[in-house]
Amino acid sequence: MELWSVNLSVAPQEDAVAVATHRLVRRFGRRPVISGLDLRVPSGVVYGFLGRNGAGKTTTIRMLMGMLSPHQGHIEVLGAERRRITASDRKRIGYVSQEQHFYGWMTVRQLERFVGGFYPTWSTHAFDRLLELLNIDSIQTVGSLSGGTRMKLAMALALAHKPKLLILDEPTAGVDPIARREILGLLKTEARDRGRTVFFSTHHISEVEDIGDWVGILHAGRMVYQGRVADLSQWVRKVAERPPGPFRLLMTEPDAVVVMGRPEDYEAAAVESTPLSLDDAFYAITRNEQ
Numbered sequence: 001m002e003l004w005s006v007n008l009s010v011a012p013q014e015d016a017v018a019v020a021t022h023r024l025v026r027r028f029g030r031r032p033v034i035s036g037l038d039l040r041v042p043s044g045v046v047y048g049f050l051g052r053n054g055a056g057k058t059t060t061i062r063m064l065m066g067m068l069s070p071h072q073g074h075i076e077v078l079g080a081e082r083r084r085i086t087a088s089d090r091k092r093i094g095y096v097s098q099e100q101h102f103y104g105w106m107t108v109r110q111l112e113r114f115v116g117g118f119y120p121t122w123s124t125h126a127f128d129r130l131l132e133l134l135n136i137d138s139i140q141t142v143g144s145l146s147g148g149t150r151m152k153l154a155m156a157l158a159l160a161h162k163p164k165l166l167i168l169d170e171p172t173a174g175v176d177p178i179a180r181r182e183i184l185g186l187l188k189t190e191a192r193d194r195g196r197t198v199f200f201s202t203h204h205i206s207e208v209e210d211i212g213d214w215v216g217i218l219h220a221g222r223m224v225y226q227g228r229v230a231d232l233s234q235w236v237r238k239v240a241e242r243p244p245g246p247f248r249l250l251m252t253e254p255d256a257v258v259v260m261g262r263p264e265d266y267e268a269a270a271v272e273s274t275p276l277s278l279d280d281a282f283y284a285i286t287r288n289e290q
Contacts, residue, residue: 016042016043017041017042017076018041018042018043018077018164018199019039019064019075019076019077019165019197019199020038020040020076021037021038021039021060021063021064021073021074022038022073022074022075022076023036023037023038023072023073024036024037024038024039024060024063024070024072024074024075025037025072026059026063026070026071027071032221033056033221034056034059034060034063034070035220035221035222036073037056037060037073037223039060039216039223041197041199041214043164044191044196044197045191045197045198046187046188046191046200046211046212046213046214047198047199047200047212047213047214047215047216048200048201048207048208048211048214048215049061049199049200049202049215049216049218050201050202050208050215050216050218050282051201051203051217051219051286052219052286053203055218055219056218056220056221057169057170057201057203057218058169058201060201060218061167061169061201063075063084063085064077064085064167064199065085065090065093065095065167066084066085066087066089066090070083070084077089077093077165078092078093078164091118091119091121091161092164092165093163093165093166093167094158094159094163094165094196095166096151096154096155096158096166096168096169096171097169098173100150100151100153102150102153103142104141104142104143105141105143106141106142107138107139107140107141107142108131108136108137108139108140108141108142108145108153109138111142111153111157112124112127112138112157115157116160116161121161121162122160122161123160123161123162124160126159126160127160130155130159130160130186131156133186134152134153134155134156134182135182136149136152136153136156146176146179147174147175148176148178148179148180149179151171151175151179152179152182152183155168155171155183155186159190159196163196164195164196164197165196165197165199166187166190166196166197166198166199166200167199168187168198168199168201170200170201170202170203171183171187171200171202172202172204172207184211187200187211191213205278205279205282206279208229208278209229209277209279212229213229214226214227214229215227215228215278217281217285217286219285219286224285224286225281225285
């Protein structure tokens, strides 16, 4: 499947931006993993970063957190533009990785005191509120916690220093349905009620549909769509011939060319407008092998 005409991954143009990347490139050896990535995350939104396994989501997040340096391009996080994010920058970000590496012999309270010492803005009151909300017992040892509870604990630790930006790498991977619901509910609440920007990667489309305001679809190291989740509800079907105007080809059918774009760009008699789900868009855009 060929994708042609204008690139619909045009970044949102809100004045306040929490995260942006500019022509970001990262290679491992000679193999490009991220190829000219332009990412733009408006402040105060929940942004779902979608991609198939191996698309480059974790590599992007590791560059955003300063764990990897880009070979080209630069990063802007909370108003600071860098080639590589610094330790000082990281103190303003709440970060949750895919895997949690805690000292298993520590109790939850001991771990809180240890981690809190690194953050001048740490709030024990906020941490206790999160423990209660997420049903975590502070006297338990970390090693005795289930995988889902450890992920919830990681989120409490990431939020207790009151960051403006929360970055999470597949926070629901491997957790049970109850923990998944609690985690997604907390992310939505933190953005809506506390004004935080939430950026989370996932390959579960339903999670972005459940709580996301914005979505970025990464495919083979490139951003192939970026915008409001709601904007994906417009697509058009053009019968017989390639249409003019701004669009992205999604697929071809025996008697039609199916494109994503604005219905008003085409003659009414020539198109059929149908709501496009995020699942439909993701499948159509990324179904080719990487």
